Amino acid sequence: MNRWDVTRTLKSQALFLKWPIQAMTAHAMIGDREIALQAGCNDFYPKPFEVGEFIHFMRPYLSNWLIYHWQGWYMHNIKVLRKINVLWRLFRSFGSFMQGGRQTDQFFRYFVVKALDEIGLFDYLSEPCAFGEIMSHFQFEDAEYAQELLEVLTHDRKNLIVLDNDKYVRNLAEPMPDIAQILGAANPGIRQLSALAEAMQDSILERLKKEKVGVKDVFERNEKKVVNTLNHLLSGDVYSTFRELSFEYLLPSERTWLQGKHLLDIGCGNGLETAELWLLSRGNIKITAVDTVPSMLELAENQFQSLLDQLQPGHPPLTDDNRPSFEQANAISLPYQDNTFDAAFWSFMLHWTSDPGQAIKEAVRVVKPGGLIFGSQAGKPYANPYINLVIRSSRDSYGFFWKEDLYRWAADCGIEFDMVPAVNIFRTRTSMH
Numbered sequence: 001m002n003r004w005d006v007t008r009t010l011k012s013q014a015l016f017l018k019w020p021i022q023a024m025t026a027h028a029m030i031g032d033r034e035i036a037l038q039a040g041c042n043d044f045y046p047k048p049f050e051v052g053e054f055i056h057f058m059r060p061y062l063s064n065w066l067i068y069h070w071q072g073w074y075m076h077n078i079k080v081l082r083k084i085n086v087l088w089r090l091f092r093s094f095g096s097f098m099q100g101g102r103q104t105d106q107f108f109r110y111f112v113v114k115a116l117d118e119i120g121l122f123d124y125l126s127e128p129c130a131f132g133e134i135m136s137h138f139q140f141e142d143a144e145y146a147q148e149l150l151e152v153l154t155h156d157r158k159n160l161i162v163l164d165n166d167k168y169v170r171n172l173a174e175p176m177p178d179i180a181q182i183l184g185a186a187n188p189g190i191r192q193l194s195a196l197a198e199a200m201q202d203s204i205l206e207r208l209k210k211e212k213v214g215v216k217d218v219f220e221r222n223e224k225k226v227v228n229t230l231n232h233l234l235s236g237d238v239y240s241t242f243r244e245l246s247f248e249y250l251l252p253s254e255r256t257w258l259q260g261k262h263l264l265d266i267g268c269g270n271g272l273e274t275a276e277l278w279l280l281s282r283g284n285i286k287i288t289a290v291d292t293v294p295s296m297l298e299l300a301e302n303q304f305q306s307l308l309d310q311l312q313p314g315h316p317p318l319t320d321d322n323r324p325s326f327e328q329a330n331a332i333s334l335p336y337q338d339n340t341f342d343a344a345f346w347s348f349m350l351h352w353t354s355d356p357g358q359a360i361k362e363a364v365r366v367v368k369p370g371g372l373i374f375g376s377q378a379g380k381p382y383a384n385p386y387i388n389l390v391i392r393s394s395r396d397s398y399g400f401f402w403k404e405d406l407y408r409w410a411a412d413c414g415i416e417f418d419m420v421p422a423v424n425i426f427r428t429r430t431s432m433h
Contacts, residue, residue: 004039011040083420086245108386110177112149113160115201117176122160128167141210145392149208152385203393211395242376243273243347246425247280254372254427258285261342264366265289265324266331266359267349271300274324275307277345283316288341290329301326331359336366343372350377350406351388354396357409364413367430373415374427379403382422 003023010016023036023044033044116122124137131147140146150168153161162171247255258281268274268289278287291297304324308315316322329335331346332355344363350356363373380388383400392399403424410417410428419426 004035007036007039007041082249086249086420086423086425105384105386106177106182108384108390109156110179110182111198111201112204112386112389113153113177115204116149119205122170122176125161125168125170128164128169130167134168138208140208142208145207148392149204149389152389200390200393204389207393207395239347240272240276242423242425243276244280246345246347246374246376246427247277249420249425250372250374250427258343258372260284260286262286262288262340264334264336264341264344264363266334266344266346266363267291267352268300268326269296271304271326272307273347274300274326275304275311278322278324279308279312279315283318283322286322287324289324289326290331290334291326292328292330294328297326297328332362333358334362334366338365339368340366341371342368343374345373346375346377348376348378350398351379351383351391351400352394352397354398356398356401356405357412360409361413364415364430369430370432371430372427373430376423376425377406379406379424 007021007023010019010021020042021040023032023039023041025032025046032046036044113122119138121134121138124134129137131150134140134150135143135146150161150163153159154163154168158174158177159171160174160176161168250258263277263281263285265274265277265287268291271289274287274289278285289297289300291300304326305318308318327335331349331353344367346363350359353359367373378400380400380402388399391397403419403421406419406424406426407417414431415428417426417428
């Protein structure tokens with residue numbers, strides 16, 4: 001018995017004769033409407049649909065009370081379904097988050113350990129040593145960062161160091177990590193992160209010795225090693241998927257509204273982020289892309305056209321009106337007037353700033369009332385502590401924070417994030433006042 005047989009059976013009984021039956025399908029074929037009506041359906045409605053349109057369609061068949069309560073139920077559950085869809089898409093792309101997190105952890109763990117092993121820390125800890133002795137012997141000056149580093153190593157499941165009676169000692173039962181073994185077991189999408197960890201390992205010792213090295217310095221030194229590494233890394237599937245899902249998580253009406261608007265892309269990196277946003281908007285958008293690292297901006301501007309060609313041959317034409325502008329700017333002090341942009345976007349950017357709360361405040365300031373802010377942001381506890389140590393090795397990088405911090409900073413600016421748990425893909429509208 002198929003759906004049409006069920007409909008005919010119900011309509012043949014007096015009890016159901018006056019009950020309205022609506023046919024709905026996601027794969028409407030020619031003639032489906034006629035078949036549905038012949039079977040006894042009162043009407044036919046194909047998916048996908050907007051909530052408002054569907055409520056208007058159903059109004060002749062439902063009381064106002066039912067419409068009011070059904071709309072509330074639907075709007076609540078559609079938010080849940082949108083979140084589930086994002087999580088499912090990420091799971092299908094990269095496998096278990098826990099597995100991917102463990103693999104990422106091992107890469108960054110290896111290069112943190114390697115940096116410390118090269119100065120002889122683990123040999124020195126063959127005998128128990130107090131924190132002050134370690135600081136003095138290696139002439140470390142940043143006690144806060146050194147304490148955080150030792151805590152991560154001692155609390156690790158594979159702890160190379162043990163804390164006993166306020167003294168640190170090498171745990172000989174735990175072998176040193178093997179990079180060949182780690183690479184062999186890693187997901188290819190996660191493996192790309194090893195290059196970034198290797199490129200930034202030198203800054204760990206500089207932070208311990210309290211040398212004044214900031215994000216821009218770390219990125220541009222050694223023949224721009226970190227810039228070149230990030231150019232390859234940011235082109236990977238992980239970042240692209242998060243950017244795509246950040247756009248997809250917007251309400252359908254917001255994606256339509258964004259057409260023709262002025263968007264601020266904060267932390268544009270190598271320009272791939274900007275290119276993907278441009279294509280997701282079908283070229284019908286004005287983008288101002290900013291980054292704090294001059295060489296990243298130069299790279300982004302120079303390769304933007306080629307990125308479009310690679311991502312989507314036959315893309316909409318790039319003209320003077322829709323060509324993005326690339327400008328150097330710091331996220332915590334944007335050089336723009338209040339209410340300049342219709343929308344703002346960032347992805348995995350806040351932890352690189354010295355003050356994430358101020359960066360959010362600046363984004364809200366430069367976006368017009370009723371404007372759109374969206375993107376993604378990694379955070380604790382899902383962002384592993386070794387990545388945090390590498391990021392915080394730059395003196396002006398805040399590092400990862402808790403979801404509650406993100407909500408608090410947003411509330412201080414008068415906004416509220418609608419956010420997917422665990423992955424922190426978010427959207428919000430600025431206040432109309």
